[in-house]
Amino acid sequence: MVRKPAWHFLVAFLPVIAVTAFSIVSQIGQYQRAVPAHHLNSIVAAAFCITAAFGVFWVVATIWLRKRRLRALAQSLHFELCTECGYSLRGLPDPHQCPECGVGYTKDDARQRWQTWLAI
Secondary structure (H helix, E strand, C coil), rough: CCCCCCHHHHCHHHHHHHHHHHHHHHHHHCCCCCCCCCCCCCCHHHHHHHHHHHHHHHHHHHHHHHHHHHHHHHHHHHEEECCCCCCCCCCCCCCEEEECCCEECCCHHHHHHHHHHHHC
């Protein structure tokens, strides 16, 4: 299985970095003259909470979408995938070792594990 780069996890933390930078700049004094300190703290707290909620949503959605794609791939291969590395076991003898990682398997055991893990 080809692994895609995990850059989308970094996107979730860009707003956190922006809020942190804003709070640092505000502490320096650039924005404190325009906005009272007690209002500024609540603005930063609200922005941080919204950003944290967005980050949690992004990570949960990414995990859900990856599991959904993996479920579709496993179903298309009739769950004949190595449980360790995900290598396709189609066309290989039943009691054998995975040619990719060397883990021993039986197709029934691999099928049962994938179906259990993917909750099908």
